Amino acid sequence: MGIRVPAMVLAVWLLPLQVSAQATGPSGQAMAQTCYVCHGPAGKSDGPIASLAGLPRDHIVRQMADFKADRRPGTIMNRIAKGYSDEQIAAIADFIATLK
Template identity: 60%
Template sequence: MRALRVIVPPLAVLGATLFAAPAALAQDGPSGQAMVQTCYVCHGPDGRSAGPVPALMRGQKEFVVRQMLDFKADRRPATIMNRVAKGYSDEQIAAIADYLASLK
């Protein structure tokens, strides 16, 4: 930030504030967006699958939460999703569903 501090005072002040926050203050876990982006390796970019893996349901928060919780509790059988869903807390599943619901 050396150069900015000298030449661009407004940004330097902002920058100093941001940099004062140590990395440890970053949120505890990944965002819904970051988690959903990892789904794309199987479900396709933005969840648009070229098949035969099912596409991700966008704009359907309650449906996604229910499916993921059912996978997690082995109430809905699947090949791999039971093992994957167990990797997320209920709060993370809600965040995943929130982000998916926001996708057009």
């Protein structure tokens, strides 16, 4: 029982650090940088992959949710979408929707 008390105390003590790290995680703008590899600089594709710039936020969120849940087929987007939380997807969509 002596081991459990210090472990609980440590867990409670570390919880605010975890929440703080999540709150100060990468911004939507920073996370969107990875999208540009395939979707073109600033989300403007010159190739066969869709441009993202200016798409409505809700459209982006819906498409990412569909990729994440395997409701939409994709080559790599399904795996990429699974790597983001719903909050991160929303932050990325918020930023991408501002691009022109």
